[in-house]
Amino acid sequence: MLDNLALGFSTAFTPENLLWCFIGVLLGTIIGLMPGLGSTTGVAILIPLTLTLEPVTALIMLAGIYYGAQYGGTITSVLISTPGEAASVVTTLDGYQMAKNGKAGSALAISAIGSFVAAIISLALLMWLAPPLADLALNFGPVENLAIMILGLIIVVSFAGGSLSRGLMMAAAGLLISTVGVATGFSDARFTFGSVNLLGGIPFVEVMIGLFAVGEVLHQIRLGADAPIRTRFRDMVISRRELKQSAGPILRGSGIGFVLGILPGAGSTLASFMAYGIEKRVSPRKALFGKGAIEGVAAPESANNAAANANFVPTLALGIPGGGTTAVLLGAFTVYGLQPGPRLFETQPTLIWGLLVSFFIGNVMLLVLNLPLAPVFAQMLRIPYGYLYPIILLTSFVGAYSVSNNMFSVVLVFVFGVVGWLMKELDLPMAPLVLGLVLGPLFEKALVQTSALGQGSFGIVLQSPISVTILLFAVALMVGPKIAARFAVRRRPAAVAAHDSTPSDRQHEDVS
Amino acid sequence: MTGAQRGGLIASIVLAVIGGSAVSAGLGYGVTVEGGEIGPGFLPVLAGGLVAVFAVLDIVGRLRPRRALPSQAELILDTVDAPPAGVAGYLAEQNAADPGAVSTSTQTIHREAEGDEVDIFGRTQSQRNRMLGIVLGIVVLTLLAVQLVGFLIAFVLMLVVIAVFVERRSLVPSVVVALVAGGVTYAIFVALLRVPLPQGLLGLI
Numbered sequence: 181m182l183d184n185l186a187l188g189f190s191t192a193f194t195p196e197n198l199l200w201c202f203i204g205v206l207l208g209t210i211i212g213l214m215p216g217l218g219s220t221t222g223v224a225i226l227i228p229l230t231l232t233l234e235p236v237t238a239l240i241m242l243a244g245i246y247y248g249a250q251y252g253g254t255i256t257s258v259l260i261s262t263p264g265e266a267a268s269v270v271t272t273l274d275g276y277q278m279a280k281n282g283k284a285g286s287a288l289a290i291s292a293i294g295s296f297v298a299a300i301i302s303l304a305l306l307m308w309l310a311p312p313l314a315d316l317a318l319n320f321g322p323v324e325n326l327a328i329m330i331l332g333l334i335i336v337v338s339f340a341g342g343s344l345s346r347g348l349m350m351a352a353a354g355l356l357i358s359t360v361g362v363a364t365g366f367s368d369a370r371f372t373f374g375s376v377n378l379l380g381g382i383p384f385v386e387v388m389i390g391l392f393a394v395g396e397v398l399h400q401i402r403l404g405a406d407a408p409i410r411t412r413f414r415d416m417v418i419s420r421r422e423l424k425q426s427a428g429p430i431l432r433g434s435g436i437g438f439v440l441g442i443l444p445g446a447g448s449t450l451a452s453f454m455a456y457g458i459e460k461r462v463s464p465r466k467a468l469f470g471k472g473a474i475e476g477v478a479a480p481e482s483a484n485n486a487a488a489n490a491n492f493v494p495t496l497a498l499g500i501p502g503g504g505t506t507a508v509l510l511g512a513f514t515v516y517g518l519q520p521g522p523r524l525f526e527t528q529p530t531l532i533w534g535l536l537v538s539f540f541i542g543n544v545m546l547l548v549l550n551l552p553l554a555p556v557f558a559q560m561l562r563i564p565y566g567y568l569y570p571i572i573l574l575t576s577f578v579g580a581y582s583v584s585n586n587m588f589s590v591v592l593v594f595v596f597g598v599v600g601w602l603m604k605e606l607d608l609p610m611a612p613l614v615l616g617l618v619l620g621p622l623f624e625k626a627l628v629q630t631s632a633l634g635q636g637s638f639g640i641v642l643q644s645p646i647s648v649t650i651l652l653f654a655v656a657l658m659v660g661p662k663i664a665a666r667f668a669v670r671r672r673p674a675a676v677a678a679h680d681s682t683p684s685d686r687q688h689e690d691v692s
Numbered sequence: 693m694t695g696a697q698r699g700g701l702i703a704s705i706v707l708a709v710i711g712g713s714a715v716s717a718g719l720g721y722g723v724t725v726e727g728g729e730i731g732p733g734f735l736p737v738l739a740g741g742l743v744a745v746f747a748v749l750d751i752v753g754r755l756r757p758r759r760a761l762p763s764q765a766e767l768i769l770d771t772v773d774a775p776p777a778g779v780a781g782y783l784a785e786q787n788a789a790d791p792g793a794v795s796t797s798t799q800t801i802h803r804e805a806e807g808d809e810v811d812i813f814g815r816t817q818s819q820r821n822r823m824l825g826i827v828l829g830i831v832v833l834t835l836l837a838v839q840l841v842g843f844l845i846a847f848v849l850m851l852v853v854i855a856v857f858v859e860r861r862s863l864v865p866s867v868v869v870a871l872v873a874g875g876v877t878y879a880i881f882v883a884l885l886r887v888p889l890p891q892g893l894l895g896l897i
Contacts, residue, residue: 232885345753349707349746355739356714366732368721371714401824566859567866570851571873573831577847578877582887590835598828606700616739624735636728 184533185307191534192541197237204241205542208248209549210560213256217572218266219249220504221396224388225572227512228579235516236531240538242512243492246505247299247539250448250485251546254291255554256561258284258477267448267484270456274469274476281472289418290426290474291481292550298434298482299543302489305438307536310525313497317522322629323640327647329623331654332500335443336507337612344658347612350603354616355623357382363621365628377588384511386580386592387617391610392508393576394593395600397569402605426478429459433482440483441490448487448503455483489539496532497522499622504611511618519622701754708747714740823858830854842892844882848874 191197211222222245230238253268258275271291278287320328337347360371361381372378433455440451459479460469469476494500499521501507513520518528525532550557580593603610634640641647718736725731815823830853837846851870855861878897881887891897 229880229885343750343753345746345749349743349750352711352739352742352746353707355735356711356743359736359739363732368732370721370732370736371717398824398828401827402820564859564861566855566861567869570854571869574847574851574873574877577835578843578881578887578889581843581889582881582885585888587835587838587890590838594831594835602699602703605696606703607696608703620735627734628730631728631730631734636724636730 181307181311184311184529185537187529188533188535188537191236191530192240192537197240197534197538198541200233200237200241201244201538201542202545204244205248205251205546206549208245208250209252209255209546209557211245212249212252212254213557213560214252214563214568217568218392218396218505219246220508221392221572222249223505223508223512224385224392225575225579227385227388227508227515228582230512231515231583235513235518236534238516239509239512239531239535240542242509243535243539244542246509247485247488247542248546249505250488251292251295251550252557254295254481255288255558258287258291259558260561267452267488268481269449270452270480271477273456274471274473277470277472278474278477283472283474286418286422286474287477288554289551290422290478292547292554293418293423294426294430294433294478294482295485296543296547297430298437298486299489299539301431301434302438302441302486303536303539303543306489306493309442310493310497313493314522314525317498318526320522320646321644322626322633323644324647324650326623326626326630326641327644327650327654328498328500329619329626331650331657332494332498333612333615333619334654334658336501336503336615337609337658346607347609350609351612351616354613354618355620356616357387357613358617358620359624363624365625377586382592382617383584383589384617385515385583386589387596388508388511388614389576389580390593390596391600391603391614392504393572394597395604397572398597398601399604400565400569422474425465426474429455429463429475429479430482432459432462433479434486437483437486438490441487442493448484448491451487452480452484455479492536492539495520496524501615501618504614507611507614507618511614514618521622697754701751704747704750704754708744708751711740711742711744711747715744826858827854830858838890838892840892841894842896843889844874844878844897845894846892847877 192201207222207226208219211217212219223242226242226245230241233241250267253263254271254275257263257268257271258279261272261276263269263272275287275291278284317324317328333351334348337344337351358381361379362369369379436455436458437448437451440454441448456476456479459475460466463469463473463475465473465475491501491503491506495506495510499510499519501510510520513524518524518531576593576597577590580589581587583589600610602608603613630638630641641651714736718733718740721733721736722731723733723737830850834846834850837849840846841849848870851873852866855866855869856863882889882897889897
């Protein structure tokens, strides 16, 4: 363990890696606070830029964007009640109220501190948990790997939003897209329609950039522009009393965030909602929630950051991403020629431990950046979207071109941009599609090996106790939430009846 | 049936057709090889079949009316009191999409502007829809123009045209922004990363 840490420190502390880590967290903060630019989009656009870097340096920077965006997303939630990231939605509840009460500084400070504490706690847990999990997974054969991948797909589907069947449909669509081209192990070209460009398959980076960057831009154009932001506030001084009030929520939030983040697919959004809900129940100052309670900022902000880090446990140890952004990061691994999965801990210790240690460094940088500079970052919000989105389009297309030096990539980005926009308009979840696409080749390999082991039969999947357990867990995840939701509704009929229209019902009435 | 619902139905029908075609193509590639092990057609048949089945399920579900359950997010938050607008909109958006699920995607949360709601420039929904169509058209023209004037010039022109004619920004700042963006792109991709961006028939840069 100590050897690994030392290795990590010696990797992460080179001037080059420190510089790229800083660039990553800085860009991440800016990307996180821009409404219309999320961490998934940011990572997808910037993958082409990192192709000339060492894989470890590239991943340090891309990961920095991911957790930097968690800090940035808070700033807009607090100042203008518009979350830059889905994981910061809950923060608008009390954060914006605090800002209205003239306490924007305290709100931003406590979320920076809470995020930092959560990050340190969850990183320590991550370093402690991931290696043994990877060790365990190393004993897995193709049968267990197949089960793990099915579990991963189902988990992402069950939490990705949208209905279960539509999520599964998108995961299958991702698998289908991954079959284009000449597959390893087979000599035939599939679904190429005579195009030479498609022989190598549909490349991952282009799909990512199309779906998340171009699709998002097209979606935002239709939504219309938001009012330009003007904010001014005095200081970031936070009182000792506020710190004391926040200590409990920060620790509880970190715990909840880590546990939920470690489940692949659960993600930081759910963690932040959960942390807020629990805090609201246990807090002695319940009445203040929704009116500017600092606990209502500290808990979800700690939780989403803890979850963001915990997401790396399944991503690194099993090769199953915890959410949309980690799915894209996982794709980045394959772009650098690294096969994600438990073997990485053995074959690439420098990369893994360098990356993990860089999270510590990045979070320290973010704390230092965010405590005094949050108001400065907020000025970025004054850039009109009318200038911003054409630049995002330019970056997307030039980035895609630079991956392959081929206009075909640019056309693919455009096509998947339109697909991504349609998916957004129709509420089809993207994370399952991405995961299906990333896992496709591995999935097919595991299928082939399993069928070879079973001499053409998949019955052998049911002979391994590990794979049976994993598959049962997958089924429980698929069915469980529906049952739980039904119970929850039944338990609270009075509350629902008392307010015969919940916000959602009202919305439905408005729409219809 | 609203536009979005109709769109969803059409998308599911298209996906059902794609899935079905993948199955038939996959059968042609060969589901199994000699010895009964799976062949190159197996995954296309499996994935295409799943796409088709779920698409058909979705079509059936859409044609059958049902009552929405509260979303997980609402259950967790206990939001029987209406939360502030941003969150209410978010939750409603989630719920309108589907009962019983929390989104973990990074989609940003904007107010859902349906109907004739006007944005800050006084543009109505139908005007914004038209803008989207225009931007899509401009992007297609830009991609075609790459063959003629080259990649960088085409995209710098695109930046100016979108900013000035679609977004109604003043000419001078738009040109400055476009030139700076083009310059930075040149510095990073051409000078630093040595990407051979297409120069088009003009062959300038």
